[in-house]
Amino acid sequence: MTELNARPAVKPARPYFSSGPCAKPPGWSAEKLDTQVLGRSHRSKIGKTRLQYAIDLMREMLKLPDTHRIGIVPGSDTGAFEMAMWTMLGAKPVTALAWESFGEGWVTDAVKQLKIDATVLRADYGQLPDLGAVDWSNDVLFTWNGTTSGVRVPNGDWIPDDREGLSFADSTSAVFAYDLPWDKIDVATFSWQKVLGGEGGHGVLILGPRAVERLETYTPAWPLPKVFRLVSKGKLAEGVFKGETINTPSMLAVEDAIFALEWGKSVGGADGLIARSNANAAALEKIVSERDWLGNLAIDAAIRSTTSVCLTVEGADEALIKKMASLLEAEGAALDIAGYRDAPAGLRIWCGATVDTADIEALGPWLDWAYAQAKAA
Structure with a gap:
């Protein structure tokens, strides 16, 4: 560890530590994207081929069984999770787990928008509710990795096979970062802007x-907006899961996702991406362990995120954190x-696979410097 007031000599080569949209894959540039589909209809042969290719890459890398469908939908992870709630909830009682802001958002939507009398299990930031208290005769809403709290469920063991x-797993900061047990997850959502x-x-x-089965046997009591409709004449709209999107997608964003997926495949697929995230999280944990003024919001390492790592800062309030972030941005050391x-109030460092471990390692001295400068201001 450097002296707190010393300006470090080495900056992270890529100071992109945002938790969404996250750092682009190493080596990315717009010139490397395949642009032959731009200006073409997404329903053209080439458009549908590229959308299907993106789906096929995701299936291959995630090792998803053929029993699971993958669809590209509007509205990022939020749109995908809202689509799932609006089309499938209401058939059974609902239990919603909330330990950070996005989980709390799903509680609000279920209770206030869909008017469901849900059982809500809450925990403070940095903690998990009692997973053993979940009644699996209910539909269950939860975030696999709480992006705003740095807390994740430890595994899928708490989800019974005979549920x-x-x-319903909001998995936006988890897919491609953890080895997810797909047999335990009936609905998963994520967005390309996170780990990829x-x-x-x-x-x-x-x-x-x-x-x-739920979609094909249950009709919700409320009307569904067009962008949420996944069933046609009582059957799943299979085209949605074969590249025939409900609304017009950005084919530039699709090509960008294909680049990220092909890069991910080149570094070892999902296993390689998980290893990169784990290495980054370990490097950040070393930084934290060497500093008595830094800590983890999630004290229990078993439930600590390896992607969106949330840190506590001794004596920090919102003003001090803003000052630190501004100093680091002005120096081009961390964004x-x-x-x-x-x-x-605290720091949040993205440790997903597109970040290089060397940049995490280079961040430590800059955190020292920014903390000292902000405290002295």
Whole structure:
């Protein structure tokens, strides 16, 4: 560790530590994107081929069984999760887990928008609710990795194989960062803008066979907007999961996602991406362990995120964190590392696969410098 007031000599080569949209894959440039599909209809042969290719790459890398459908949908992860809630909730009682802002958002949508009398299990930032208290005769809503709290569920062991309800997992900061147990997840959603470093605006909806059965056997009591409709004449709209998107996608964003997926494949597929995230998280944990003024918001390492790592700063309030973030941005040493606006004052460092470990390692001395400068201001 350097002296706190010393200006470090080495900056991270790529100071992109935002938790979404996240750092682009190493080696990315706009010139490397395949642009032959631009200006063409997404329903043209080439358009549908490229959309299907993106789906095929995701299936291959995630090792998803053929029983699971993958659809590209509008509205990023939020749109995908809203689509799942609006089309499938209401058939059974609902339990919603909330330990950070996005999970709390799903509670609000279920209770206030869909008027469901849900059971809500809450925990403070940095903690998990009692997973053993979940009633799996209910449909269950939860975030696999809480992006704004740095807390994740430790595994899928708490989800029973003989569950009656469906598991709805907002997995936006988890897919491609953890080895997810797909047999435990009936509905998963994520966006390209997280672990893959893709562009925002598009979500991915993954449906297991039990979710498909729900869609084909249950009609919600409320009207569905066009962009949420996944069923036609009582059957799943299979075209949505074969590149025939519900609305017009950005083919530039699709090509960007394909670049990220091909890069991911080149570094070892999902296993390689998980290893990169783990290495980054370990490098950041070393930085934290060497500094008595830094800590983890998630004290229990078993539930600590390896992507959106949330840190506490001794004596920090919102003003000090803003000052630190501004100093680091002005120096080009770290961008977008202030904690989420609803979270306790602190730092949030993205450690997903598109970040290079050397840049995490180079960040430590700059945190020292920014903390000293902000405290002295």
